[in-house]
Amino acid sequence: MIKVGIIGATGYAGAELVRILAGHKNARVEWYGSRSYIDQKYADVYRNMFQIVDATCMDDNMEKLASQVDVIFTATPQGLCASLINENILSETKVIDLSADFRLKDVSVYEEWYKIEHKAPQFLDEAVYGLCEINRGKIKTARLVANPGCYTTCSILTAYPLAKEGLIDMDSLIIDAKSGTSGAGRGAKLANLFCEVNENIKAYGVATHRHTPEIEEQLGYAAGRKVTLSFTPHLVPMNRGILATEYARLTRKVTAEEIKEVYDSYYGKEKFIRVLGTDACPETKWVEGSNYTDIGFRIDPRTNRIIMMGAIDNLVKGAAGQAVQNMNLMFGEKESEGLELVPMFP
Amino acid sequence: MIKVGIIGATGYAGAELVRILAGHKNARVEWYGSRSYIDQKYADVYRNMFQIVDATCMDDNMEKLASQVDVIFTATPQGLCASLINENILSETKVIDLSADFRLKDVSVYEEWYKIEHKAPQFLDEAVYGLCEINRGKIKTARLVANPGCYTTCSILTAYPLAKEGLIDMDSLIIDAKSGTSGAGRGAKLANLFCEVNENIKAYGVATHRHTPEIEEQLGYAAGRKVTLSFTPHLVPMNRGILATEYARLTRKVTAEEIKEVYDSYYGKEKFIRVLGTDACPETKWVEGSNYTDIGFRIDPRTNRIIMMGAIDNLVKGAAGQAVQNMNLMFGEKESEGLELVPMFP
């Protein structure tokens, strides 16, 4: 039985970890860390867990926690994990960080986009980028995994095979992404009030969103060159789901069947990536509550562009689900343990 | 392994059966019946099931089906199950009917409220009303179970203990219920279009809704007398969930603690009924995707009324989940098998 500690258990991503781990056969949450709700019953904060979780919220003492659990998930604001982590901790426990602290290899890029000083750059080299389908091998032996961002997971997986195969012109890549509101977290902010979000759609963070360098770095590895791209997130009046619509020029004439074959050769055996037929566009509702990434595409011969589309549940494959998938890999569990979640429709 | 046939597998309740049974260890769907989609891949109709269900939709030949499966779920319009069922079928297989055909013992009440002739009244006596927590014993040996309606499940369970204990004046009982839109089914009707439902709330079927006599009959058994009550359903702009707000005069002076004890004495050991503390009101989101019924109440000393509140997911405890719970009871399975669904929030 894997003993699990969660720091940040009362944010939406933390709560999703709790939901998923409740169905994991070989893992048990021992520590529900939440600075804001210390000493309150967890089920009073998330009443969906009434009679399922009986625990009380704890503080976020990572040192103490490290001695008690096999793995710590940090579902915390940027900078917190980096400020707490140290060699002692990593020698005692594994860490899966759901924040951005260890996603970018270049500390200066991190500091430029996140506007905070990185407190533990010494672990950047060691940290493994936890995009399971791409870095499976390295994840298995990692002590510290940087769990990818929600937009980035969706954006990267959707373009990866074509980037890797040189089928798309990386300079032409534009990612227009749409997210449900849970991605904005559970903080009580005016902009996230029901009446402000409902019956509304807007772009935000245009040309400046922090997931941009993360996508660029990973697709850069795929393409074998530095990548600079446009990424625009939008806020959609729904709770869950990310849809990424990605545009790129094709580098040569290909048929839809050839593209489909490329996707299948990369993802055909992946349980959590479903490449749709050539006539279907992914919809976020089809993956809601599950760890799936649904991918579709359409070639536009008029413009010689391909439009790639990917859909995930931002809290599952985009956060907690992928974190558990990483945990499974790190502990030699069946990769899908606890993640056999069937998408809920409607 | 229980072999399962579903007639009406492409309605919302049928699709929820498919979702739930996908996680059941000892049951397997062998027949996805759907008159509307015969010969189409099930996963083309419900793309959430892509790569999970590989089957093709079949017709609704109940005779043929009976010889191939251990249990048939009929998630079909009123009248269909009654028109197809016969002794042959019931001698070969068990039937769990999600329609209203076998819920009311009095055929004349059925025909008055449903405005259709009952084609198989000879089975009304035998049919067991499948409200698991109330009729568990009889369900275990039943061949034919009438799975309760969504509004009724919620309405009955919320008032049952107080009705049974004589704590509320049944003549004063008023049930004001609110439902998500999936309860209206997947038929392409103008009134259920997104733009008609969204940003809107309305009552419908006022004083005439068909679930009324079903609630009256069951609460009548509890109270030991004929019950006539007011039931008003409302359509709420959300996919899933039913909230029943129930008003009744107390028959004697009681404290909140006493009421809580009564609820606990009935439901304290029930896995799927959660009696909330005296300070909490149930919310549909806390049970979404799960088989739970959440119950709360408040005593109003000013009016000497009690306000009881119950929340369920209409497609789970209100339809497919309870149907699977019934199946588990009928086949000697663990009652919660396949139903350990943690509510999804947000």
Add this chain to the structure above:
Amino acid sequence: MIKVGIIGATGYAGAELVRILAGHKNARVEWYGSRSYIDQKYADVYRNMFQIVDATCMDDNMEKLASQVDVIFTATPQGLCASLINENILSETKVIDLSADFRLKDVSVYEEWYKIEHKAPQFLDEAVYGLCEINRGKIKTARLVANPGCYTTCSILTAYPLAKEGLIDMDSLIIDAKSGTSGAGRGAKLANLFCEVNENIKAYGVATHRHTPEIEEQLGYAAGRKVTLSFTPHLVPMNRGILATEYARLTRKVTAEEIKEVYDSYYGKEKFIRVLGTDACPETKWVEGSNYTDIGFRIDPRTNRIIMMGAIDNLVKGAAGQAVQNMNLMFGEKESEGLELVPMFP
């Protein structure tokens, strides 16, 4: 031209005043008071008003304001208007208070339900309850109008004629109300976040909501006796709209046509109250953005109850619209000036 000052112009009700007054021929907002946004451009807070309102937010100095405008709207938290108002102010300007400070005649009832001390009880007698269709005469000559609450406007108007005519047993009256989320205001509270409200419905303030004594007082005047009733509000995932479903026993045998005639005799000439035909249930979407109250009803002969239903837009007839209607009456304007807003559908 009526010169208008608004205190609390950046709450949802205040913003709705701004929207409505933008279309009023004989009124002009001179003062956009907002403690939270002093010195910021109003259109930066509410960008829908970009290029329509050019003003900057001011503080809430009511004394100063009184000398500059003909009427002050206070769309502020409970207690603020009472703490600022005085004879000087009322001798210079008229005041329409959208808070609850002057709605209840009995100061002890106010203090019991609102848990705050009333700072200006000396004006309670003078204040006129601004339910236009009921108190039109007194409003015309008032200096201080207490603009009714949103739930109360809807609840009272729906039952008023039958209460007045003695057709319903006031002891049996139960009001089950459902409101969009704008009624909760623009404060950044966790409970009002999109993800907490969306796909959810709940009751709140059960047996304790502050609009209860207001409804009781006004319906008590209609019935000519003290009224105690049950009132339960619910939060619905939509921006605007209140639906009140009201249950009462009939005091004598009546037909639907007779009831319709009673409603018509009270409201037939009222522009802003629409009594629907006997076969229609009101829906909040049909009045969205307008000052209408839509009323319908159904008699249930089985229970000898009548179910009355009323729908309003909580921000218009339930707040800003009625406030402008009051202003029109107080200043001898055409009662509907600025309020000829056609409901928006969908």
Add this chain to the structure above:
Amino acid sequence: MIKVGIIGATGYAGAELVRILAGHKNARVEWYGSRSYIDQKYADVYRNMFQIVDATCMDDNMEKLASQVDVIFTATPQGLCASLINENILSETKVIDLSADFRLKDVSVYEEWYKIEHKAPQFLDEAVYGLCEINRGKIKTARLVANPGCYTTCSILTAYPLAKEGLIDMDSLIIDAKSGTSGAGRGAKLANLFCEVNENIKAYGVATHRHTPEIEEQLGYAAGRKVTLSFTPHLVPMNRGILATEYARLTRKVTAEEIKEVYDSYYGKEKFIRVLGTDACPETKWVEGSNYTDIGFRIDPRTNRIIMMGAIDNLVKGAAGQAVQNMNLMFGEKESEGLELVPMFP
């Protein structure tokens, strides 16, 4: 008083015409045409119009209608207007067609994208494309105006000044558009049911949507060359609103201030186009219910791209509002008559 006939008055665009014209001082609807609801009271189909519109739905006899009214709006499926129109009709009345029949000058392009034969190509030359801010002069004298599509209005206005000034590389232009569901019309289709749209987002018509050639033709006039671009619409779970996010490479180095000046030089005096400051992104909610187009942009120096964003209410500026604006121009009315609709928030 302009006498107005509407063919297709019970679709969402037709109903919005009715809503807007109810507030027009010099126009009166004389004919509510609706094949589906002949002889039914209009207010029974759209109950928001109860006690506002007393008329009964008529058939769609365009010849007869032409002799009775000054202008006919056709808010009908593609092909209908072209099949009914003739010289007789145009000699008696003006026609504003909200369908696509007269938007594309090249009949072969129409037939290729719409897959129907054009029945009145002889009027294509005469028809004026009714994008008011661009073609104001020609509209004033037109007999037949082709009212632009919803996506196209938003897409064209957002890019027009930069296309005209040669500031963007037209070969690089990508338009990613998001629409509320009213754009799909009031037909009872499964894909538009509440439960299918709610909590969901998807792209559709990728690389094949019929508004593509319309955008290309108009932006081609602006750029002075043939334009081929990518256009991808998405369905968003909201009733109203279109947001277009447009990407293009800049042809030369420019500052945000210079771009702002260009927009202002084109739109600074336009009542219905609001160019936001350089720090704001448009949101559909800010224009809801109004005839405004809100435009914003951001320059991304990393990619040398500009991201332009435009927001409209698809039923107002994207359909009925612009149609009335066209009518005002054609009849010498004040251009904004009936259109001084303040956006509703929230």
